[in-house]
Amino acid sequence: MKGVLRMKYIIAGVISLTAFLLSGCSIFETNTALLSPPSLPVQKAELKESLTKFIPSDAVQLTPVDSKKTNNIFLSDLDNDGTNEAVIFYKVIDNYSPVHGVILKKQNGWNKIGEIVGSGSTLGKVEFADLTGDGKKEVIIGYGYNEQSDDRGLNVYELFNGPKPAKLLESAYNKFVVNDLNEDGQMDLAIVQLRRNELNKVQLYENKNGKLVKIDELSLDPFINGYENAVAGRISDNRKGILLDASIGAHSAVTFVVAMEKNHLINVFPTSSNPTFKPFSVYSQDKNKDGILEIGLLKEPILDSSKSLSELPYITEYVQLDETNNLVTKSKWFINNDFLYDFRLPDEWPEIKIEQSKDKKYTKFIQPQTGKILFDVYVTKSGKEQLSKWKVLAKQPPYIYLSKTANKTTIQQFHVR
Numbered sequence: 001m002k003g004v005l006r007m008k009y010i011i012a013g014v015i016s017l018t019a020f021l022l023s024g025c026s027i028f029e030t031n032t033a034l035l036s037p038p039s040l041p042v043q044k045a046e047l048k049e050s051l052t053k054f055i056p057s058d059a060v061q062l063t064p065v066d067s068k069k070t071n072n073i074f075l076s077d078l079d080n081d082g083t084n085e086a087v088i089f090y091k092v093i094d095n096y097s098p099v100h101g102v103i104l105k106k107q108n109g110w111n112k113i114g115e116i117v118g119s120g121s122t123l124g125k126v127e128f129a130d131l132t133g134d135g136k137k138e139v140i141i142g143y144g145y146n147e148q149s150d151d152r153g154l155n156v157y158e159l160f161n162g163p164k165p166a167k168l169l170e171s172a173y174n175k176f177v178v179n180d181l182n183e184d185g186q187m188d189l190a191i192v193q194l195r196r197n198e199l200n201k202v203q204l205y206e207n208k209n210g211k212l213v214k215i216d217e218l219s220l221d222p223f224i225n226g227y228e229n230a231v232a233g234r235i236s237d238n239r240k241g242i243l244l245d246a247s248i249g250a251h252s253a254v255t256f257v258v259a260m261e262k263n264h265l266i267n268v269f270p271t272s273s274n275p276t277f278k279p280f281s282v283y284s285q286d287k288n289k290d291g292i293l294e295i296g297l298l299k300e301p302i303l304d305s306s307k308s309l310s311e312l313p314y315i316t317e318y319v320q321l322d323e324t325n326n327l328v329t330k331s332k333w334f335i336n337n338d339f340l341y342d343f344r345l346p347d348e349w350p351e352i353k354i355e356q357s358k359d360k361k362y363t364k365f366i367q368p369q370t371g372k373i374l375f376d377v378y379v380t381k382s383g384k385e386q387l388s389k390w391k392v393l394a395k396q397p398p399y400i401y402l403s404k405t406a407n408k409t410t411i412q413q414f415h416v417r
Contacts, residue, residue: 122144315354343414
């Protein structure tokens with residue numbers, strides 16, 4: 001069966017490679033569900049000034065490469081005393097220097113209460129969570145060994161049960177997520193490990209008497225390029241799990257759906273007929289904000305003529321699992337990554353025909369039976385087209401978004417990024 005799946009991925013890669021060569025690049029949708037550092041409070045100037053006492057002058061502060069934010073100071077109440085501690089990562093400007101982390105607490109000014117020396121030279125991802133059940137948060141850090149390498153290491157540090165931070169766990173990783181997956185009241189750590197064409201597995205760790213113990217492991221198909229995104233949470237009304245968005249071929253993708261059932265990890269779609277296959281990557285997320293994660297799929301609209309994969313104006317469908325593992329559509333979107341806007345198709349619209357200019361500035365949504373234009377969007381920088389027949393949908397420098405057919409409903413469904 002794995003051979004069949006591998007053959008499908010190879011075929012998908014050949015098809016996708018054609019589109020890749022036509023388009024000249026591979027673009028993945030951004031989204032994300034990663035932890036990002038919160039913005040600094042009012043005292044940030046004081047905190048920044050204090051850093052000169054704890055960080056060497058020849059060091060540079062680090063922001064996790066998996067983060068979409070640029071803040072490099074993390075604030076979190078680590079010891080559960082009602083006030084935030086600050087965590088800052090840095091490295092000395094030296095290719096061989098490891099990542100360092102300092103933990104600061106405000107007690108008559110900011111003072112260092114701990115320091116971490118990491119295992120790698122780049123910072124991948126950072127999360128804070130109480131994994132041991134003592135009410136205090138551990139620091140979970142993903143490292144890289146250099147910017148060109150796919151090898152990554154993960155360390156978990158306990159901060160407050162000794163004179164200095166103690167390493168609870170060290171592991172190789174590709175992605176990791178933190179969530180109470182088995183809903184027993186304590187947070188679990190799921191680590192994804194990948195060696196292309198050799199190994200692809202998810203390991204689940206949980207607290208046992210103050211130690212992180214592996215309670216389950218699930219092997220997945222290793223014939224993928226890599227993981228683009230990983231999110232954990234409720235994947236249906238009655239289950240929690242993990243959604244792993246993987247790239248295959250040139251830029252095709254598939255989502256591994258890992259469910260938690262009776263304290264075991266289950267691969268919901270273990271065969272070659274995984275219904276989440278798509279020609280390009282779409283990140284899984286809780287798109288409709290109902291507390292249940294959705295999987296992104298790409299559907300072709302009705303077209304007047306055939307187009308290459310890279311030219312197709314896809315409709316992005318966000319779907320959820322039902323109790324019998326069927327995929328149920330929750331929302332449909334047209335996403336224009338070239339001009340940074342998203343349009344949610346009204347639920348009452350059935351099949352839609354989409355016409356788009358070659359430069360993708362002008363898009364029309366058409367009722368195929370009648371030819372009526374239900375909605376249109378034109379993107380410009382000049383604003384010269386703002387004549388009486390155009391309505392302004394939004395302004396987001398450097399673009400102005402216009403429409404001839406917008407109404408109250410379609411305006412509410414239109415979003416710029």
